[in-house]
Amino acid sequence: MTIRTEGGTTTYGMAFGDAHTLILPIGPKHLLALGPENLMGTIPQVVVDRLNTVQVHAAERYVYMHPKSGLSEFTRQAAR
Structure with missing residues (x-):
């Protein structure tokens, strides 16, 4: 997923050359x-x-999660 952050706004889905970073989730x-x-480092929960x-919004049609992940409420909130 390509991401660009400017002025507190995060946008995604642009060409590599226009992105600030390319993020590849490789596990939970x-x-x-x-x-x-x-x-290499650790990022804060926020x-x-x-x-x-951003991933929930980028998914558009499909969000896959394990039923016992505890992410159901987070996904509902993020999708608003």
């Missing part, structure tokens, strides 16, 4: 983000929620 607790420098919200 891991993602890869391609950017200008190499680093950023996790923001990225998950």
Whole structure:
């Protein structure tokens, strides 16, 4: 998923050259983000929620989750 953040607004789905980063979720607790420098770290929960919200909106037609994941309410909130 391509992402660009400007002025507190996050947009997604643009060409690679217009994006600030390319995010690749690889598991429930891991993602890869391609950017200008190499680093590894932990992001705060507020950023996790923001990225998950973008993913819900980007899914448009399908959101897959495990029934026991506890994400049902989060998905409903993010989809609004």
